[in-house]
Amino acid sequence: MEQKEMKTGTLLKRFVPYYKKYTRIMVLDLLCASLTTVCELILPLILRYITNQGLKDLASLTVQTIVGIGVLYFALRIVDGLASFYMAYTGHVMGAAIETDMRQDAFEHLQKLSDNYFNNTKVGQIMSRITSDLFDVTEFAHHCPEEFFIAFLKTAVSFVILAGINLPLTVIIFVFIPVMAVSCSYFNIQVKRAFKKQRNHIGELNARIEDSLLGNKVVRAFANEGVEIEKFNRDNQEFLNIKRQTYKYMAAFQNTIRMFDGLMYVVVIVAGGIFMIKGLIDPGDLVAYTMYVTTLLATIRRIIEFAEQFQRGMTGIERFTELMDASVDIFDEEGAVPLRDVHGSITFDRVSFEYPDDHNPVLSNIDLKIRPGEKVALVGPSGGGKTTLCNLIPRFYDPTEGRILLDGQDIKNVTLQSLRGSVGVVQQDVYLFSGTVYENIEYGHPGASREEILGAAKMAGAHEFIMGLKDGYDTYVGERGVKLSGGQKQRISIARVFLKNPPVLILDEATSALDNESEHLVSQSLERLAAGRTTLTIAHRLTTIRNADRILVLSGSNIIEEGNHEELIKKQGIYYQLYTSAGEAEQN
Known part of the structure; x- marks a missing residue:
């Protein structure tokens, strides 16, 4: 979806607060910039003095005077070198630190976003926004205030000195600057837009590769x-086509600047030469004047060259801002309190839900009470809302209408950390992080002892196969656990939940993708895991939920049947049809 283009002023207001932590460094950096500017601007004055004195009274220029001037200028160059080192080193480190702060903020914001954002945003685009888009911010954060400060200082000082030498010529020269700025503004805007297109397409390219x-x-x-x-x-x-347009x-843009650059030199040569012939300017003054104009044009050229870097930085800031402006749909309400001593009673009170992007009703007016420790199975045709109903409990989404209570407390009034810490989820599509078996199990309770982790693995029936791996618990599982079988990955995920030890458990078709042998082993692990916990099981194979305390049949956004296995078989309704159809399919 195309984002509305943000104004430069708006982006700068959002970016400037990141300098606050580094105010001292910024002040010293600008002080050093002042020193380097002074050192650069004093050379034309020295040459002006020597030239004019030489033409007027050569005898007044002694070797001692020249050497003294040389020593003074050399001392200034030492100051210039030290100041330049500070700007190049500490200034760049400050820029990198600001980039790091922004990336940290972006990542923390991503952790707060709901499933709806990730369902509608490509991972490649997200990666681009928090990595490559912020690379240019380092240079921007350092050079932006520095370059504009130096440009302002050089322009102001040059104007004062040039006006002192010859005011009419100075006025003519400086009239060109606003005309040049207006002429270049169109190309500047186009460059910014082209850079944003580049950034967007890099995100698409990343998404394609991923x-x-x-x-x-x-x-x-x-x-x-x-x-x-x-x-x-x-x-x-x-x-490539987008980059071609950018270039x-x-x-x-650059050619327009060069044309004005040449025009200003023509004015200096022609007008300056005429003024010198008429005695309105001394030869030494014209030399100094030309050098200051050269300095002024060099400053303008440097700002122009910085314009590319500026637009890259602004594009990175804009895409960062767009990410930070993504709304946080699920958050701790004001006055939210932590859950304590959770028993596992769950109540759905007239709950309805529809996804924000398509507004199709998934659940409608659901009333449901689940007792602590009760084993509830959810069955029904695909798209009936089984997974959605379970996703509402840990607040992966919020109900469109109604409320959900856990131990009598509205889950909107408790902290997300404590709510999600009380709910364990075992999914069909197991995600293992790139790392070791040990690290993946520890993820259920970061900081757990080795004894606790091994105990969780044994409860999940995973210890034996883990010890058979090449490096045991230190075995690298590969990206997304690619080096392990489906059954092995599932048992590691169960061990992770064992370690978490939540009072409420959601099993989302946890065995449907496994072969018979793996399903048998994993089912045994799940039975041990479910013992003593409130458990909601989304079942694909109905034979696995015959012993559930209660079975709910969801279809058409409502619960249409409810009871245990025997009761529902006797009704010969939807559950009976699903069960008998599943049995025939397994026999075939």
Whole structure:
């Protein structure tokens, strides 16, 4: 979705507060910039003095005077060198620190966003916003105040000195500057837009690469390597076209500056020469004047060259701001309190839900009470709202209407940390982090002792196979656990929940993707895990939930049947049809 372009002033207001921590460094950096500017601007004055004295009274220029001037200028160059070192080193470190702060803020904000944001945003775009988009912020954060401060200082001092030498000529020269600024503004705006297009397309390119690499097995299975290469080539060429457009505007921008640059030199040569002939300016003054104009033009050129870096930085800040402006839908309400001593009683009070992006009703007016320690199974056709109902309990989403109570407390009035700490989820699609088996189990309770982690693995029936791995608990599982089988990954995920030890457990088709042997082993682990906990099981294979205390049949956004296995079989309703159909499918 195309984002509305933000104004530069708005972006700067959002960015400037990041300097607050580094005020002292910034002040010293600008002080050093002042020193380097003074050192640069004093040379034309020295040459003006020597030239004019030489033409007027050469005898007044002694060797001692010249050497003294040389020593003074050399001392100034030492000061210039020290100041430049501070700017190049400490200034850049400050820029990198600001980039780090922004990336930290972006990552923390991402942790607060709901599933709805991630469902509608490509991971490649998110990665681009918190990595490459912020790379140019380091240079921007350092150079932006420094370059503009130096430019202002040089322009102001040059104007004062040039006006003192010859005011009419100075007025003519400085009239060109606003005309040049207006002429270049169009190209400057186009460059900014082109850079934003680049950033957006880099995100799309990242998303394309990620999608293809994560699905590489599917690509190879269908022999579609050529298709993926073609799609990538199309996106890659589009990126080249965007860069070509960017460079066209940059070239026009720089060429406009060079034309004005040449025009100003022509004015200095012609008008300055005429003024010298008429005795309105001394030769030494004209030399100094020319040097100051050169300094002024060099400053303008430097700002122009910085314009590319400026627009890159502003584009990075804009995309960062867009991410930070993504609304946090799920958050701690004011006055939220931590959950304590959770028993596991769950109540759905007239709960309805529809997804924000399509507004199709998924759940409608659900009334449900689950007792502490009760085993409840959810069955029904695909799309009936089983997973959605379970996702509402840990507040992955909030109900559109109604409320959910845990131990009699509205879950909106308790802290997310304590709520989600009380709910354990075992999903069909297990996600293991890149790291070791030990680290993945420890994720259930960071900082747990080794004895606790091994105990959780044993309860999950995972200890034996883990010890059979090459490096035991220190075995690297690969990205997304690719080095382990489905059953092994599932038992590690169960061990993770054992370690978490939550009073409420959600099993989301945890065995549906496993073979019979793995399903048997994992089912045993799940039975041990569910003991003594309030458990909601979303079942694909109905034979696995025959012993549930209660079975709920969801269809058409409502609970249409409710009871235990025997009761529902006797009714010969939807559950009976699902169960008998599943039995016939398994026999076949």
